[in-house]
Amino acid sequence: xxxxxxxxxxxxxxxxxxxxxxxxxxxxxxxxxxxxxxxxxxxxxxxxxxxxxxxxxxxxxxxxxxxxxxxxxxxxxxxxxxxxxxxxxxxxxxxxxxxxxxxxxxxxxxxxx
Amino acid sequence: xxxxxxxxxxxxxxxxxxxxxxxxxxxxxxxxxxxxxxxxxxxxxxxxxxxxxxxxxxxxxxxxxxxxxxxxxxxxxxxxxxxxxxxxxxxxxxxxxxxxxxxxxxxxxxxxxxx
Numbered sequence: 001x002x003x004x005x006x007x008x009x010x011x012x013x014x015x016x017x018x019x020x021x022x023x024x025x026x027x028x029x030x031x032x033x034x035x036x037x038x039x040x041x042x043x044x045x046x047x048x049x050x051x052x053x054x055x056x057x058x059x060x061x062x063x064x065x066x067x068x069x070x071x072x073x074x075x076x077x078x079x080x081x082x083x084x085x086x087x088x089x090x091x092x093x094x095x096x097x098x099x100x101x102x103x104x105x106x107x108x109x110x111x112x113x
Numbered sequence: 114x115x116x117x118x119x120x121x122x123x124x125x126x127x128x129x130x131x132x133x134x135x136x137x138x139x140x141x142x143x144x145x146x147x148x149x150x151x152x153x154x155x156x157x158x159x160x161x162x163x164x165x166x167x168x169x170x171x172x173x174x175x176x177x178x179x180x181x182x183x184x185x186x187x188x189x190x191x192x193x194x195x196x197x198x199x200x201x202x203x204x205x206x207x208x209x210x211x212x213x214x215x216x217x218x219x220x221x222x223x224x225x226x227x228x
Binding site: 035045055058092099102106107 | 155156159160204208210211214215216217
């Protein structure tokens with residue numbers, strides 16, 4: 001158990017809809033990272049938050065947004081969903097930056113029909 | 114941009130044998146961390162081993178060891194005495210040291226351990 005909690009574990013929705021994925025980092029970790037894993041693209045970094053502030057952006061679509069709340073949990077919002085958004089979405093957290101290690105949640109499997 | 118390349122999409126090894134997974138990376142950074150993560154069918158991403166670029170000694174964790182060649186920008190993972198439970202996707206990853214930035218992953222190698 002990594003200590004990172006993601007909900008929901010599975011989600012099925014229709015094209016055009018909006019969903020919210022939730023992540024609780026390990027206790028005390030200030031950084032949260034979101035990744036998308038699809039079959040043909042591997043693990044793609046989407047966005048990072050540090051102590052409530054956006055710190056780095058990767059290949060995140062404009063239809064996607066995220067935030068980190070004062071209690072350090074984070075939400076990833078996906079809107080106007082398309083079939084191609086079907087993927088496994090991972091949240092990871094880290095404490096200090098000395099080791100570089102990320103601790104991953106179990107992922108949220110999104111299926112868009 | 115930093116890229117990580119895993120040139121072996123799939124590999125297979127028999128139980129108790131040794132297998133080596135390849136990884137190369139491209140960076141202009143001098144100090145960085147390299148990782149191998151394992152993703153079994155349960156899909157949880159699990160850290161296997163970590164290497165700091167400034168350390169010349171190759172990292173080892175029980176049956177897992179790396180061959181880190183900084184000049185060649187190569188970071189291979191050797192699994193000795195392979196076990197059925199080693200069946201998983203293996204991802205090589207990179208991040209600059211002390212940056213706190215996201216890991217940059219390769220596309221992964223699917224390893225199948227057969228009886």
